[in-house]
Amino acid sequence: MDKIEKTDAEWRAELDEAAYRVTRQHGTERAFSHPGFPKEAGTFHCVCCGAPLFDQEDKFESGCGWPSFTAPVSPEAVEESEDRSHFMLRTEVHCPRCAAHLGHVFPDGPRDRGGLRYCINGVALTFDPKD
Template sequence: MAPKIQKSDAEWREQLSESAYRVTRLAGTERPFSHPGFAPGPGTFLCTCCGEPLFTKDTKFDSGCGWPSFTAPLKGEAVEEHVDTTHGMRRTEVTCSSCGAHLGHVFPDGPPEAGGLRYCINGVALDFEQEEG
């Protein structure tokens, strides 16, 4: 399915930081443990490109891999999954369903009690909106 939000390369470059552009528009990856983290407390993780709600803080867990990890997207249609065979591997890429931004990958090694999936997402691809209260 084609992304709902479409912009020119120049528009994305103008809107995003260099690292966010490289990760989200060119399917790059930030170095592990390079993202400073997010505010404490409950909230929602949004796509840094389009602001679409993607994950909630209550599905975030520390997998030790160096990238933010989640057990599930906020809703199934928030992200799309695609086969990725780059770098000599077969993985499942995760993209924003609204704008097509590359977010990261999903792996079957998450907490079994939460469904067994680990959405390994680049921190630079996310903005955090803390809940009021």
């Protein structure tokens, strides 16, 4: 997969304010502020570059206020890095194609599905229903 690099001005022109703040400036949308996620089969993609990230089959209701997934569509679909912001140590999740900040992964997901919770900002995702 080819890497996508754009200037800050190009990202600002392509993304709405919330998506830009989250994906390019490592922001976080307010919990429970992105309602109405689709329930049908399909794939969630990066809002910045369209790379496939998560499958609907791996989405679950965690009660945390952000879309949660047990795994990405493939091990290569997301990259992780250490995040020491806000006086915490967390694992950041970002898109390997365009470096968009997506959210964080935590070890408190469903044990029967691997034990991970990918807590992803809704504004960082688009949805493509399965045909």
